[in-house]
Amino acid sequence: xxxxxxxxxxxxxxxxxxxxxxxxxxxxxxxxxxxxxxxxxxxxxxxxxxxxxxxxxxxxxxxxxxxxxxxxxxxxxxxxxxxxxxxxxxxxxxxxxxxxxxxxxxxxxxxxxxxxxxxxxxxxxxxxxxxxxxxxxxxxxxxxxxxxxxxxxxxxxxxxxxxxxxxxxxxxxxxxxxxxxxxxxxxxxxxxxxxxxxxxxxxxxxxxxxxxxxxxxxxxxxxxxxxxxxxxxxxxxxxxxxxxxxxxxxxxxxxxxxxxxxxxxxxxxxxxxxxxxxxxxxxxxxxxxxxxxxxxxxxxxxxxxxxxxxxxxxxxxxxxxxxxxxxxxxxxxxxxxxxxxxxxxxxxxxxxxxxxxxxxxxxxxxxxxxxxxxxxxxxxxxxxxxxxxxxxxxxxxxxxxxxxxxxxxxxxxxxxxxxxxxxxxxxxxxxxxxxxxxxxxxxxxxxxxxxxxxxxxxxxxxxxxxxxxxxxxxxxxxxxxxxxxxxxxxxxxxxxxxxxxxxxxxxxxxxxxxxxxxxxxxxxxxxxxxxxxxxxxxxxxxxxxxxxxxxxxxxxxxxxxxxxxxxxxxxxxxxxxxxxxxxxxxxxxxxxxxxxxxxxxxxxxxxxxxxxxxxxxxxxxxxxxxxxxxxxxxxxxxxxxxxxxxxxxxxxxxxxxxxxxxxxxxxxxxxxxxxxxxxxxxxxxxxxxxxxxxxxxxxxxxxxxxxxxxxxxxxxxxxxxxxxxxxxxxxxxxxxxxxxxxxxxxxxxxxxxxxxxxxxxxxxxxxxxxxxxxxxxxxxxxxxxxxxxxxxxxxxxxxxxxxxxxxxxxxxxxxxxxxxxxxxxxxxxxxxxxxxxxxxxxxxxxxxxxxxxxxxxxxxxxxxxxxxxxxxxxxxxxxxxxxxxxxxxxxxxxxxx
Numbered sequence: 001x002x003x004x005x006x007x008x009x010x011x012x013x014x015x016x017x018x019x020x021x022x023x024x025x026x027x028x029x030x031x032x033x034x035x036x037x038x039x040x041x042x043x044x045x046x047x048x049x050x051x052x053x054x055x056x057x058x059x060x061x062x063x064x065x066x067x068x069x070x071x072x073x074x075x076x077x078x079x080x081x082x083x084x085x086x087x088x089x090x091x092x093x094x095x096x097x098x099x100x101x102x103x104x105x106x107x108x109x110x111x112x113x114x115x116x117x118x119x120x121x122x123x124x125x126x127x128x129x130x131x132x133x134x135x136x137x138x139x140x141x142x143x144x145x146x147x148x149x150x151x152x153x154x155x156x157x158x159x160x161x162x163x164x165x166x167x168x169x170x171x172x173x174x175x176x177x178x179x180x181x182x183x184x185x186x187x188x189x190x191x192x193x194x195x196x197x198x199x200x201x202x203x204x205x206x207x208x209x210x211x212x213x214x215x216x217x218x219x220x221x222x223x224x225x226x227x228x229x230x231x232x233x234x235x236x237x238x239x240x241x242x243x244x245x246x247x248x249x250x251x252x253x254x255x256x257x258x259x260x261x262x263x264x265x266x267x268x269x270x271x272x273x274x275x276x277x278x279x280x281x282x283x284x285x286x287x288x289x290x291x292x293x294x295x296x297x298x299x300x301x302x303x304x305x306x307x308x309x310x311x312x313x314x315x316x317x318x319x320x321x322x323x324x325x326x327x328x329x330x331x332x333x334x335x336x337x338x339x340x341x342x343x344x345x346x347x348x349x350x351x352x353x354x355x356x357x358x359x360x361x362x363x364x365x366x367x368x369x370x371x372x373x374x375x376x377x378x379x380x381x382x383x384x385x386x387x388x389x390x391x392x393x394x395x396x397x398x399x400x401x402x403x404x405x406x407x408x409x410x411x412x413x414x415x416x417x418x419x420x421x422x423x424x425x426x427x428x429x430x431x432x433x434x435x436x437x438x439x440x441x442x443x444x445x446x447x448x449x450x451x452x453x454x455x456x457x458x459x460x461x462x463x464x465x466x467x468x469x470x471x472x473x474x475x476x477x478x479x480x481x482x483x484x485x486x487x488x489x490x491x492x493x494x495x496x497x498x499x500x501x502x503x504x505x506x507x508x509x510x511x512x513x514x515x516x517x518x519x520x521x522x523x524x525x526x527x528x529x530x531x532x533x534x535x536x537x538x539x540x541x542x543x544x545x546x547x548x549x550x551x552x553x554x555x556x557x558x559x560x561x562x563x564x565x566x567x568x569x570x571x572x573x574x575x576x577x578x579x580x581x582x583x584x585x586x587x588x589x590x591x592x593x594x595x596x597x598x599x600x601x602x603x604x605x606x607x608x609x610x611x612x613x614x615x616x617x618x619x620x621x622x623x624x625x626x627x628x629x630x631x632x633x634x635x636x637x638x639x640x641x642x643x644x645x646x647x648x649x650x651x652x653x654x655x656x657x658x659x660x661x662x663x664x665x666x667x668x669x670x671x672x673x674x675x676x677x678x679x680x681x682x683x684x685x686x687x688x689x690x691x692x693x694x695x696x697x698x699x700x701x702x703x704x705x706x707x708x709x710x711x712x713x714x715x716x717x718x719x720x721x722x723x724x725x726x727x728x729x730x731x732x733x734x735x736x737x738x739x740x741x742x743x744x745x746x747x748x749x750x751x752x753x754x755x756x757x758x759x760x761x762x763x764x765x766x767x768x769x770x771x772x773x774x775x776x777x778x779x780x781x782x783x784x785x786x787x788x789x790x791x792x793x794x795x796x797x798x799x800x801x802x803x804x805x806x807x808x809x810x811x812x813x814x815x816x817x818x819x820x821x822x823x824x825x826x827x828x829x830x831x832x833x834x835x836x837x838x839x840x841x842x843x844x845x846x847x848x849x850x851x852x853x854x855x856x857x858x859x860x861x862x863x864x865x866x867x868x869x870x871x872x873x874x875x876x877x878x879x880x881x882x883x884x885x886x887x888x889x890x891x892x893x894x895x896x897x
Contacts, residue, residue: 011072012090014055014134022200024053026193027185031057034183035128035160039152039176042164044187045309045327046263047226050164051134053190057162061130068130069094077139080111080147087131087147088118095125115147119154128158136165137309145170152176166309187313191223194592200228202877210624215595219565220329227329230254255333263310274301275310275326277348279334280371282364283315283325292352320359346372417451424458425568427603432459450476451487457494464606464645466501466688473498486527492517493531497607500538501688503728508538509547524562526569529555533569536576537607543731545583546769552577556593571600575612582615583732585771587865591619610640610648614655618776623868626663630656650679650693654700661707662778673697673704688728695724699733702740711744718744732773735765739777746784755791758784762792766799774803802859832891836870839863841893844883 031053034040042050051072058068071090077083084105092100103121105114122129133148149171152161163169176182192200197218201209221227234252264272277293278284290298302324305312311327326334339345349372356365420435436455439448453476460468473494492511499508511517512535520531532555539548556577559570578593594616601609613636621629633656640648653676660669680690680697698721705714718737725733742757762785765773774781785804792800832840835856842852849867853860871877874885886893 007086007089011086012070012093013072014058014070014132015051021052022192022196022203024049024056024196027053027189028057028060030185030189031183032060035061036181037183038155038160038181039173039183040160040162041169041182041184042162042190043166043168043184043309044190045166045224045311047224047258048187048190049192049225050166050190052225053185054132054134054162054164058130058132066128066130067094068132070132070134072134073136073139075138078141078144080143081105083139083144084111084114084147088114091118091122091129091131094131095122095129097125098122111143111147112150115150119151119156122156122159125158128160130160130162132162132164134164136163136169137167140165140167140169142170167307190225192218192221192225192228193223194218197221197223197228199877200225204232207872207875207877211591211595212598215592215597219596222328224327224329226258227255227327230258230329255329259330259333267308271301271304273340273344274298275305276334276337276339277344279326279331280345280348281325281352282367283323285321285323287321288352288355289324291355292348294347294351417448417455420452420455424455424462427462427605429459429462447479450479454487454491454494458490461494461497461605461607464647464689466498469494470498488516489519489523489525489527489531492520493534496531496538497534500541501728503730505538505542505544505729508535508542512538512551524558526559526563526567529559529563529569530572533572533576533608536573536580537611540576540579540583540611540732542729542768543733543735543770544768545580545732548580549577549584549769552580566597566600568600568603571597572604572608575601575604575608575615579611579615582618583770583772584861585775585859585865586861587619587622587868588861590615591623594619606640606643606645606648610636610651614651617655617659618772621659621662622865623872626659629659633659646679647689647693650676650696653679654696657700658703658776661703664707666704666707669704669707673701676700691724692728695721695733698724699736699740702737702744706740706743706747709747711747714744715741731764731768732770735761735770735773736777738764739774739781742784743777743780751787754784755788758788759791762788762796762800762803766796771803832870832873832886836866836873837886837891837893839866840870840882840886840891843879844893 031040042054044050058070061068069090071086073083073086077086088100088103088105092098092103098121103114103118105111148161148163148169152171173182194215198209198211198214201214201217217228217231221231230252233254274293274295277295278289281288281292284292286299286302289302290296295301302312311330313325313327315323315325317323325331335345349368353365353368353372356362356368416435416439420432420439423429423432423435432455436452439452453472457469457472457476460466460472476491496508496511496517499505499511512520517531520528520535523529532551536548536552536555539545539551552573556570556573559567559573563569574593574597578590581587581590581593594612598612598616601612613633617629617633617636620632633652637649637652637656640652653672657669657672657676660666660672676697680694698717702714702717702721705711705717718741722734722737722741724730725737738757738761742754742761745751745754745757761774765771774785782804785800788800789797838856839852842855847855849860849863852858853863856863867879867882870882870886874882874889876882876885883893
């Protein structure tokens with residue numbers, strides 16, 4: 001290549017997109033809508049993908065016949081004559097009729113004269129012309145800015161300017177914005193979406209990337225494209241294959257090299273030290289930045305950081321003002337660099353503690369007191385009697401108290417109770433009992449005694465001892481508690497759960513909707529959100545999926561926004577909502593909710609953990625293999641054996657039996673069932689926990705009996721399970737029992753009884769919105785449901801149609817109950833199921849998911865779920881590849897009739 005106008009030819013070429021580059025479809029769609037705009041700005045920090053996005057848009061514009069000029073700037077272009085020469089050369093390459101010799105600036109000439117000739121030369125052009133200027137920040141200055149401003153103000157017909165820069169250009173946008181001719185993408189827009197992170201990883205490693213890994217890396221990089229690549233480099237460390245563990249990017253050589261070479265060169269020493277001080281703060285308003293760093297002109301320093309594109313991101317606003325934060329990977333790097341003054345970090349933590357303490361933010365104050373490690377701060381925190389309203393606040397203050405020998409806290413009953421709460425809420429029952437023992441020696445009033453009963457109720461719940469929990473709750477009573485809102489949130493959550501587990505669902509719903517529970521419904525602190533999650537789980541116990549989703553989805557969004565995706569409140573809300581989403585057949589949503597969160601759920605109540613574990617196992621069975629799900633459940637079973645909770649063990653065993661039967665592994669299912677029956681055989685029938693364990697064993701045994709041709713035995717075991725489900729109001733379990741009874745009647749040649757049972761199950765499942773309860777019973781149930789066509793009408797008939805298609809496809813992977821009456825033909829096996837072939841046939845016609853759903857009368861979620869299975873079976877990652885691979889396998893892709 002030559003050097004037009006004294007420039008390297010690469011100056012006028014976009015970066016080359018490698019095969020592993022992710023196409024930013026959502027952003028390209030927005031850019032295409034902005035094609036008529038005179039100015040499009042793409043601003044963002046280093047490595048946010050500005051250049052690549054602009055290159056992708058250029059490729060799309062050129063493919064559609066548009067003329068596009070490209071100019072990449074460097075520091076030498078800050079000289080106006082140099083910039084003007086580059087600008088003319090770029091446009092001359094895109095516009096054949098533009099005479100470069102005519103428009104190029106002449107020696108000693110004012111660049112304004114050259115710009116005038118350029119504008120006149122462009123004014124006579126017909127059609128649209130896009131001028132893309134990359135890395136504008138590298139040459140941004142008053143003289144270059146005035147030339148660009150003049151070019152914008154000239155309003156050349158058909159000329160569209162696209163500028164990519166790390167900082168907002170110093171241009172005047174008022175007139176363009178008022179005319180609707182300005183469009184802007186910033187750092188927040190440029191961040192990878194979770195699905196884009198997954199696509200990026202699959203470009204690197206193929207379809208073997210699982211949701212947990214993708215979500216873990218996405219959370220670490222927070223959508224920073226270059227950060228994601230740096231994470232991969234930090235994890236690989238010379239190894240081949242896909243990364244498996246969390247990388248410590250704070251000490252990553254790849255990150256250090258990137259920041260040292262491309263971000264930090266030339267940064268003033270005072271600004272670098274200011275950034276290092278800010279790095280110890282999770283987020284900060286200007287006032288806190290000034291207080292913690294000791295820099296009064298912090299506002300000006302933050303403006304300078306923003307102008308340099310140094311990873312300063314918005315973090316909301318409140319009465320303290322606008323909050324900011326540094327990208328965590330950048331902040332981690334800064335924290336781990338040598339401090340000019342080693343004592344400075346401790347000073348920053350101390351000042352931050354004072355600021356948060358004065359503003360009543362106990363959780364943050366606790367964090368900085370811990371980081372500072374100053375015993376005097378601990379004493380100050382205790383003396384100020386800070387209110388505690390968050391999980392982090394309770395846990396942090398508990399850790400502070402543990403740093404002081406427990407005998408020193410004798411006589412301080414409130415602090416002892418906080419220590420006990422911290423241990424309970426972080427699922428450390430042994431420590432909680434120690435704190436309670438100390439509290440027993442402290443002078444107590446009636447209110448603190450009632451609070452101790454709440455603590456004992458929670459400890460009993462962790463032991464899965466409902467009788468002890470009920471006794472403690474009754475002793476706690478309804479009288480006011482000393483710590484007001486904090487303890488009241490926990491008492492409400494416990495009462496809702498207690499009522500639901502006893503089958504008093506109407507009372508549980510009534511309590512959640514009562515005036516007293518407004519402290520849960522109208523608050524976004526962590527304890528309130530945990531209370532809402534408890535209500536979601538209570539709704540799922542009742543089988544009321546629609547109610548669970550309606551109250552759970554907003555709570556999950558609030559927890560993620562307010563406290564972070566990996567906060568305890570967000571993880572518990574996600575576990576609760578994921579069970580609802582799975583039941584609603586929203587497979588992708590359920591998978592995303594649990595991704596990279598299961599480890600955090602170990603710090604939650606056992607009930608939350610094992611319900612999330614079952615949901616996770618079912619997702620693994622659908623998206624990977626049933627064998628992988630069995631391995632996952634076996635590991636979870638070992639955990640509950642170590643903890644010593646029989647209901648957790650029984651839940652894992654019963655789910656293993658169900659999945660083993662889907663792959664016809666009857667011998668393994670029978671071995672598991674013998675263990676489950678042994679656990680379920682307990683003479684203490686009055687204990688609610690042992691009754692549930694026996695019911696789980698009965699339902700599981702009924703499935704096994706049907707699979708081995710013993711329907712009478714199945715009906716016998718189901719009778720006791722039906723009584724349990726009815727007594728405790730377990731709606732989904734009642735439907736499952738009724739479905740299994742219907743299949744047993746069908747096996748015995750009693751078609752009318754079978755139909756009546758199935759119709760009853762459909763009627764019971766319709767109102768609460770059950771779906772997977774039907775789907776997961778497999779293809780045999782699908783055939784029986786199809787036999788009911790014409791016997792139902794109205795909404796139940798429509799509901800039946802939604803159950804049949806997905807149930808048929810679920811059965812393609814294996815029927816839970818494999819036995820079937822003689823004479824009934826089995827489906828012809830193939831690589832893809834009939835439904836999947838229908839969907840791929842419509843893909844071959846370039847139909848969207850929405851259109852496919854309309855043609856096949858399915859939900860969009862069902863279409864997406866089937867597409868995911870198709871991609872996994874064919875080993876592809878795109879719709880086009882799926883069509884090609886299906887044809888390569890010899891599948892006929894005829895349009896559905």
